[in-house]
Amino acid sequence: MKRQKVTRGYRIFQVVNAVVLTGVVVVTLYPFLNIVARSFSDQANVVAGKVNLLPKGFNLNAYEEVLSDSLFWTNYRNTLFYTFTATVIAIVLTTCYAYVLSKPQLKGRGILVGVAVFTMFFSGGLIPNYILVTSLGLKNSVWAIALPNAISVFNLLVMKAFFESLPSELEEAASVDGLSTYGILWRIVLPLSKAIVATMVLFYAVSFWNSWFSAFLYMDKQELWPVTVYLRNLIAGATSTAFGGNAVTEGAEALQVGATVKAVAIVLTTLPILLVYPFIQRYFVSGVMLGAVKG
Amino acid sequence: MSTPTVNAPPPGAVRPEPEVRAATRRVKPPKLTWRRALRRDWQLYSLAILPLVFFLIFRYLPMLGNIIAFRRFQPGGSVFGEYWVGLRYVKMFLNDPTFWEVFTNTLILGGLTLMICFPLPIVLALLLNEVRTRYLKRFVQSVSYLPHFLSIVIVAGMVMQILSVDGIANQAVRAFGGDPVSFLQEAGWFRTIYVSSEAWQTVGWGTILYLAALTTIDEDLYEAARIDGASRWRQTWHVTLPGIRPTMVTLLILNIGTFMAVGFEKVLLLYNPLTYPTADVISTYLYRVGIVSGNFSYAAAIGLFEALIGLTLVLSANFISKRTVGASLW
Numbered sequence: 001m002k003r004q005k006v007t008r009g010y011r012i013f014q015v016v017n018a019v020v021l022t023g024v025v026v027v028t029l030y031p032f033l034n035i036v037a038r039s040f041s042d043q044a045n046v047v048a049g050k051v052n053l054l055p056k057g058f059n060l061n062a063y064e065e066v067l068s069d070s071l072f073w074t075n076y077r078n079t080l081f082y083t084f085t086a087t088v089i090a091i092v093l094t095t096c097y098a099y100v101l102s103k104p105q106l107k108g109r110g111i112l113v114g115v116a117v118f119t120m121f122f123s124g125g126l127i128p129n130y131i132l133v134t135s136l137g138l139k140n141s142v143w144a145i146a147l148p149n150a151i152s153v154f155n156l157l158v159m160k161a162f163f164e165s166l167p168s169e170l171e172e173a174a175s176v177d178g179l180s181t182y183g184i185l186w187r188i189v190l191p192l193s194k195a196i197v198a199t200m201v202l203f204y205a206v207s208f209w210n211s212w213f214s215a216f217l218y219m220d221k222q223e224l225w226p227v228t229v230y231l232r233n234l235i236a237g238a239t240s241t242a243f244g245g246n247a248v249t250e251g252a253e254a255l256q257v258g259a260t261v262k263a264v265a266i267v268l269t270t271l272p273i274l275l276v277y278p279f280i281q282r283y284f285v286s287g288v289m290l291g292a293v294k295g
Numbered sequence: 296m297s298t299p300t301v302n303a304p305p306p307g308a309v310r311p312e313p314e315v316r317a318a319t320r321r322v323k324p325p326k327l328t329w330r331r332a333l334r335r336d337w338q339l340y341s342l343a344i345l346p347l348v349f350f351l352i353f354r355y356l357p358m359l360g361n362i363i364a365f366r367r368f369q370p371g372g373s374v375f376g377e378y379w380v381g382l383r384y385v386k387m388f389l390n391d392p393t394f395w396e397v398f399t400n401t402l403i404l405g406g407l408t409l410m411i412c413f414p415l416p417i418v419l420a421l422l423l424n425e426v427r428t429r430y431l432k433r434f435v436q437s438v439s440y441l442p443h444f445l446s447i448v449i450v451a452g453m454v455m456q457i458l459s460v461d462g463i464a465n466q467a468v469r470a471f472g473g474d475p476v477s478f479l480q481e482a483g484w485f486r487t488i489y490v491s492s493e494a495w496q497t498v499g500w501g502t503i504l505y506l507a508a509l510t511t512i513d514e515d516l517y518e519a520a521r522i523d524g525a526s527r528w529r530q531t532w533h534v535t536l537p538g539i540r541p542t543m544v545t546l547l548i549l550n551i552g553t554f555m556a557v558g559f560e561k562v563l564l565l566y567n568p569l570t571y572p573t574a575d576v577i578s579t580y581l582y583r584v585g586i587v588s589g590n591f592s593y594a595a596a597i598g599l600f601e602a603l604i605g606l607t608l609v610l611s612a613n614f615i616s617k618r619t620v621g622a623s624l625w
Contacts, residue, residue: 007526007527009526009527010527013425013527014425017422017425017426020422021422021423021426021435024419024435024438024439024499025434025435025438025439027495028438028439028441028442028495028499029438030463031453031456031457031495032453034456034457034462034463035453035456038456046461047461048461049460049461049462049465049466049469049475051461052463052466092345093345093346093349094346096342096343096345096346097342097343097346097347099339099342100339100340100342100343100346103336103339105336106332106336106339106340107327107329107332107336108329108332112343112347115347115350116350119350119354119355120552121552121605121606121609121610122358122602122605122606123354123357123358123602124354124355124356124357124358124359124360124361124602125357125361125581125595125598125599125601125602126578126581126582126585126586126594126598127360127363127581127585127586127591127594127595127598128356128357128358128359128360128361128363128595128598129353129357129360130585130586131360131363131368131374131591132352132353132356132357132360132374135374147349147353148353150349150353151346151349151350180338181336181338181339181342182338182342185342206444209446210444210445210446210447210448210449211446212446212447212448212560213560213563217586228446228448228449229448231446231448231449231452232448232451232564235448235451235452235455236564259456259459259461262452262455262456263456265452266449266452266453266456269446269448269449270445270449273444273445273446274441277441277444278437281437281440284440284444285440285503288503288504289503289504289507
């Protein structure tokens with residue numbers, strides 16, 4: 001994009017722009033670096049407020065403390081298990097429904113789309129959902145996490161938009177050759193849709209990996225928690241803010257003991273996301289844009 | 296990549312449209328009866344069964360479950376309550392001073408979030424759009440998207456670490472000679488903390504759609520503007536901004552739709568009784584009333600009220616934008 005000759009004003013703008021964007025990068029990364037530095041520092045320096053971007057009094061005690069906590073590992077395993085189960089269910093249901101919705105000749109398609117889209121703007125709310133999940137007996141099981149969130153309407157619309165963009169001739173040819181609808185979906189459509197399925201898997205997996213509230217609400221035993229709830233309870237300290245505890249009456253001593261441990265827990269839960277981030281980012285971007293085109 | 300479709304075919308509207316299309320696509324009798332449609336497409340319909348069961352049970356049943364807002368509910372009893380009590384719970388929250396406090400807080404917090412977190416991605420996208428070095432632009436984008444991928448628990452944890460008495464915020468305060476502030480314990484700070492952490496997490500990711508829309512603007516328009524002697528500033532004002540207007544309107548409507556639901560999880564993670572005066576919002580209040588204290592009916596009444604306001608907001612925003620700028624969600 002070549003535009004007009006570079007004026008003085010524009011040159012000033014470019015400098016300002018560079019400064020602003022650098023600021024954005026710094027502000028985004030600073031908290032990460034600070035938490036990492038805290039996690040490697042010794043307690044005394046952290047409590048004295050001396051740790052900024054570099055660790056002070058480098059040591060791995062806090063890491064040892066967290067990594068030797070068997071609950072941490074149990075909860076991490078739970079996160080993996082919940083994420084896997086919930087993602088599989090979500091992908092199957094979303095793919096089936098999106099495929100159905102992508103067929104323009106289907107009678108009643110408008111109603112089927114409407115059933116899904118309406119839930120984007122109106123929902124039953126926390127209390128009825130809680131009563132429902134409890135009375136279905138789903139508490140303390142993976143189903144409490146997986147089933148109520150099985151279809152995200154946004155993801156559904158993204159996938160529907162993708163299926164609609166596939167040329168219909170292929171499917172028509174396959175149907176002439178005697179393939180059933182299931183056969184067409186399984187053997188023609190899905191092999192062509194690997195990219196979108198991968199994107200959907202990532203969308204769902206990241207959201208289930210990050211979720212905590214369903215588990216917080218429905219898991220009564222600590223050995224059933226995902227790691228996000230483990231982290232939540234750690235950072236909330238002994239007193240629970242959510243249940244109206246009073247953080248001030250908590251001894252300053254007790255709060256400080258956890259300072260580096262909290263940082264370590266944050267680092268260790270962020271790490272998997274950071275590791276896969278460079279590889280998944282572009283799928284996310286393309287997925288969001290696909291959703292926007294037709295959304 | 297085009298911008299979100301303006302006047303897109305209604306996704307939700309129930310219309311006889313599929314029939315019409317079916318008739319034109321396939322040379323079939325003009326009227327497709329349900330019986331014939333079922334016979335022809337039963338396999339497709341069968342694929343929709345499980346998803347429909349999901350929507351029915353986990354989306355529409357809870358909507359019906361809101362009936363307990365008007366009925367006496369007993370834990371362990373019927374999901375739909377025991378007997379009618381009319382508007383008792385509605386009257387109860389209308390006369391509850393705490394309700395009005397959290398209602399006001401919700402409006403303020405939602406309004407501030409909308410005012411800050413809606414325009415910032417537009418500004419950032421415009422700035423990014425002016426970066427000519429490809430890899431630099433890529434780098435800034437990648438970095439700014441990152442917080443979007445983090446769990447809200449991690450974000451809250453970071454906020455608490457940064458704002459703790461020994462955190463970097465207080466290091467800065469001390470460097471300027473001030474006394475350490477326990478930010479999270481002071482009601483006066485909560486809104487600032489909430490909105491800025493929200494901006495930190497969402498602004499980068501929010502630029503994606505705008506950047507996509509920016510690439511679709513016709514280069515000829517800039518050319519024409521230049522020939523007319525428009526400065527860069529005027530080009531931005533008269534070409535770029537109108538070019539991304541449909542995207543802005545769509546996202547604004549969607550933002551307004553989630554206005555009432557202001558980051559329930561984040562507030563729940565960040566607030567404490569000391570900050571209730573500014574931090575407690577409708578959703579956290581009904582959580583405490585309902586789940587923690589067990590007043591399900593009362594909480595359901597509040598929740599229903601909140602959901603209805605949300606629905607009204609989105610419908611009216613959509614209606615207004617359709618009338619004034621001709622862009623709408625459906």
